Amino acid sequence: MIEIRFHGRGGQGMVTASQVLATAAIMEGKYAQAFPEFGPERRGAPVKAYLRVDDKPIYKREPIVEPDVVVVGDQSLFVSENPLEGLKPGGVLVVNGAYKAPVKTYYVDATSLALKILGKAIVNTAMIGAVVKATGIVRLESALAALGKYFTGRLYELNAQLVKIAFDQTKEL
Amino acid sequence: MTTALQKARTVLALTSNYAAAYAVKAADVDVVAVYPITPQTTIVEKIAEFVDDGELNAELIHVESEHSAMSAVVGAAAAGARVFTATSSQGLELMHEVLHIASGLRLPIVMAVPARALSAPISIHGDYSDVMNTRDTGWITYIAASAQEVYDTIIQAYKVAETVLLPAMVAYDGFLMSHTTEPVELNDEEEVRRFLPRKDRPNVLKPEKPITMGAFAMPDYYYEIKYQVQEALLGSLKVIEEVDREYGRTFGRSYGVLQTYRVEDADYIVVAYGGASFGNAREAVDAAREKGIKAGAVRLRVFRPFPADYIAKLLADVKAFAVVDRAIAFGGPAGGPVFAEVVTALWMRGIDTPGLSIVHGIGQRSMYVEDFVKIFEMLKDGEKSKVVYMGLRL
Numbered sequence: 001m002i003e004i005r006f007h008g009r010g011g012q013g014m015v016t017a018s019q020v021l022a023t024a025a026i027m028e029g030k031y032a033q034a035f036p037e038f039g040p041e042r043r044g045a046p047v048k049a050y051l052r053v054d055d056k057p058i059y060k061r062e063p064i065v066e067p068d069v070v071v072v073g074d075q076s077l078f079v080s081e082n083p084l085e086g087l088k089p090g091g092v093l094v095v096n097g098a099y100k101a102p103v104k105t106y107y108v109d110a111t112s113l114a115l116k117i118l119g120k121a122i123v124n125t126a127m128i129g130a131v132v133k134a135t136g137i138v139r140l141e142s143a144l145a146a147l148g149k150y151f152t153g154r155l156y157e158l159n160a161q162l163v164k165i166a167f168d169q170t171k172e173l
Numbered sequence: 174m175t176t177a178l179q180k181a182r183t184v185l186a187l188t189s190n191y192a193a194a195y196a197v198k199a200a201d202v203d204v205v206a207v208y209p210i211t212p213q214t215t216i217v218e219k220i221a222e223f224v225d226d227g228e229l230n231a232e233l234i235h236v237e238s239e240h241s242a243m244s245a246v247v248g249a250a251a252a253g254a255r256v257f258t259a260t261s262s263q264g265l266e267l268m269h270e271v272l273h274i275a276s277g278l279r280l281p282i283v284m285a286v287p288a289r290a291l292s293a294p295i296s297i298h299g300d301y302s303d304v305m306n307t308r309d310t311g312w313i314t315y316i317a318a319s320a321q322e323v324y325d326t327i328i329q330a331y332k333v334a335e336t337v338l339l340p341a342m343v344a345y346d347g348f349l350m351s352h353t354t355e356p357v358e359l360n361d362e363e364e365v366r367r368f369l370p371r372k373d374r375p376n377v378l379k380p381e382k383p384i385t386m387g388a389f390a391m392p393d394y395y396y397e398i399k400y401q402v403q404e405a406l407l408g409s410l411k412v413i414e415e416v417d418r419e420y421g422r423t424f425g426r427s428y429g430v431l432q433t434y435r436v437e438d439a440d441y442i443v444v445a446y447g448g449a450s451f452g453n454a455r456e457a458v459d460a461a462r463e464k465g466i467k468a469g470a471v472r473l474r475v476f477r478p479f480p481a482d483y484i485a486k487l488l489a490d491v492k493a494f495a496v497v498d499r500a501i502a503f504g505g506p507a508g509g510p511v512f513a514e515v516v517t518a519l520w521m522r523g524i525d526t527p528g529l530s531i532v533h534g535i536g537q538r539s540m541y542v543e544d545f546v547k548i549f550e551m552l553k554d555g556e557k558s559k560v561v562y563m564g565l566r567l
Contacts, residue, residue: 018354019186019354022186022354022355023186023354026184026185026186026355026356027186029184031355031356032186032354032355032356033353033354033355034353034354034355035348035349035352035353035354036348036352038297038298038348058355059451059452059455059456060452060453060456060542061346061349061350061353061448061449061452061453062449062453062539062540062541062542063539063541065541146186149186
């Protein structure tokens with residue numbers, strides 16, 4: 001089982017990112033479980049989302065405390081909390097923008113890419129591309145197909161473009 | 174002839190709320206009363222989408238409160254429609270008096286309830302305080318543990334409700350299931366409609382054959398009419414099991430009224446309900462067994478009618494059991510409401526297995542697998558006959 005914990009701020013779409021990746025995994029015939037941890041539902045508040053992917057049915061429904069991968073959509077979260085808490089030895093950080101952390105780190109400048117392509121700093125779809133590149137948890141095509149269940153029309157086209165560009169530009173730090 | 178099982182599988186990634194909406198569509202429901210409340214709202218949003226897209230031919234009634242939502246489906250069911258509504262928390266509380274009317278009138282209403290904590294203080298998060306307050310309303314009450322089971326159970330609930338003429342509620346964890354995306358295999362909708370044929374009921378208002386519904390009953394009849402509800406509800410357990418088996422034969426999935434995990438040789442059993450409690454209990458069984466404790470877990474899938482004989486049989490010969498309640502029976506003798514039910518079931522059968530009452534997950538206080546391992550350790554250490562408020566900060 002692979003366990004991923006997403007850290008973002010309300011309005012960045014990290015909950016949707018976890019759902020799109022779960023959907024992609026399910027489309028590949030795997031088992032997946034994605035769920036949010038809501039605090040007060042408002043823009044800007046820290047939000048966590050959890051994703052489990054496995055080849056077997058998943059029964060456990062506890063918050064992920066020892067993730068294999070941590071995804072951080074907003075670096076300011078490193079100031080107010082410790083997103084790396086509980087990260088397994090050998091675990092991976094996927095972060096929006098270069099951030100020096102004492103673990104294996106992949107990064108992409110998701111905010112700039114989102115501003116350029118969407119005209120809005122909604123980074124979730126860029127982070128989907130980054131997670132797929134960094135972890136290979138699903139195939140890029142599956143992520144794009146799953147994206148189509150959450151976005152349609154022009155919004156889908158722009159976000160699909162963003163996923164692909166972010167995938168290409170994600171690098172190990 | 175091809176059966177549903179031979180057809181291509183359609184597996185979607187759905188939350189339990191969306192799974193509920195897909196079940197309502199498959200059941201070809203006629204009337205849906207809609208009033209929003211977190212965490213239920215996305216069910217009726219999805220149903221509204223289906224109606225708007227022409228995938229479901231249903232009348233959507235936007236009402237001004239949950240009291241009206243239940244009243245509207247009571248009226249529609251009395252007129253012979255197949256009906257649905259959904260609510261949570263305060264909404265279920267506001268419906269409460271009409272819940273009794275629905276069962277008294279013997280109307281086969283089906284309702285989804287993603288279970289949520291009650292005010293005050295205000296909480297949007299999950300626990301089972303709302304559902305437990307409906308204990309004595311005469312409703313059949315299922316508690317599902319996965320999005321797949323929510324889908325399957327709503328379809329089963331229509332068949333059961335329309336057979337025994339009682340309303341049925343399908344509850345599940347607010348947020349921990351209602352908003353969790355997971356795989357759900359959908360049935361062929363034609364097959365579902367064959368599974369749920371439209372049947373004539375005696376209690377339908379028809380102008381050509383007028384009847385009175387909701388009439389006044391004097392002391393000489395009231396008691397008998399309410400006893401019939403009791404008889405029908407207790408008798409529905411058999412129908413629930415038959416429908417579940419028939420569903421299994423048709424669609425390949427069935428659940429029973431209790432789900433068990435490694436109970437065959439267990440010394441200690443944890444009884445739980447809902448997805449988070451049972452899922453974590455199940456994981457804890459494996460962990461406890463690695464520590465040399467012969468652990469097992471039981472999930473109550475049907476809360477009303479209470480499957481007392483089955484529970485008693487499972488707990489008769491174990492060394493001790495615990496019940497994990499996600500609700501508080503305030504001021505009661507046992508901490509949690511379901512613990513009291515289990516103990517009553519045992520006492521009525523002369524069984525004196527030691528039991529431990531655990532209250533946890535209140536207002537969605539996080540429950541961890543480790544907590545459930547601790548429960549098995551407590552049982553092994555001989556702890557019994559007391560209430561433990563787990564996860565509470567003092």
